[in-house]
Amino acid sequence: MIRTIFLGTPDFAAIQLEALANDRRYVVVGVVTQPDRAAGRGRAPEPPPVKRAALRLGIPVLQPETLRDPATVEQLAALRPDAGVVAAYGEILRKSVLEIPPLGYLNIHPSLLPRHRGPAPVVGAILAGDAEAGVTLIRLESKMDAGPILAQRRVPLAPDARAGALTTQLFELGAAMLVEALAAYAAGQIAPVPQDEIQATYTRLLQKSDGAIDWGAPAAQIERMTRAYDPWPGAYTSWRGQRLKIIAARAHPRWQGDEPPGTLLARAEGLWIATGAGALEPLVVQPAGKRALPVVEWRRGLRGIEGERLGGDEGSSSSYSKEQND
DSSP: OEEEEEEEOSHHHHHHHHHHHTOTTEEEEEEEOOOOEEETTTTEEEOOHHHHHHHHHTOOEEOOSOTTOHHHHHHHHHTOOSEEEEESOSSOOOHHHHTSSTTOEEEEESSOTTTTBSSOHHHHHHHTTOSEEEEEEEEOOSSTTOSOEEEEEEEEOOTTOOHHHHHHHHHHHHHHHHHHHHHHHHTTOOOOBOOOGGGOOBOOOOOGGGGBOOTTSBHHHHHHHHHHTTTTTOOEEEETTEEEEEEEEEEETTOOOSSOTTBEEEETTEEEEEOSBSEEEEEEEEETTSOOEEHHHHHTTOOSOTTOBOOSSSSOOSOOOGGGGO
């Protein structure tokens, strides 16, 4: 059996851990995950999903604050792993850690590398309007997401794909790919293929402000935001001084009008919003402090909204730039 150490933290990383632990070709000798963090209204320490999965599976767990600590490096080396697997662990591995397993560390990345390297690959694929998504298994190197490729799987990127659900789907696909590719790699049946650096694109860590809608952007791009930023930070604007989240929408890119971007346009079937190119038809919204609801329900009882403009305090300044797609 292949002695494997697993590093990961969130719920979708636990999918990979489960796959390894339930495959007789592997023995997971240890799990490394982030420390318990305060969560909820009571701010009680909450174990990460990977820790909960490891304890249920009877696998020893390490939760160091950092892997820079020499004592932690010694603990990892004492486990004598043949290979390591990393899935959204939350810390870049240094040379002293990378050198421990003879087969190195394999990393599951939910994109078609070298496209969409970095911390938000699924968001990047949706925002860019890619036709395909996928998952890639690489051998880790010091440069982020730049290691050679062992395996890759492609799936069509549905026009209604949302980041949260798609991320889970890709990690499930990656788990099935991992257990087969790692065994073949350990047997010398897979030769890692270097990535084409010329084709590399990068994503960055999301911030809450990324969800602020710039109504000067094209309707198609704003519609992608509603899906790419689900579940966080959400796509939002302001209406009558309060935040309004747009959860689902439909783009009408061919619509043309003279109204300024952000203007509400009353329609018998609901509402449209003028944008920098076309109109956006919100389908589901969530007003501040209230539940999400269909636009037809939200609009019921509202009067005088024709011609009102969204944005301002909570929105953006209509400074759309194509840089967000680069």
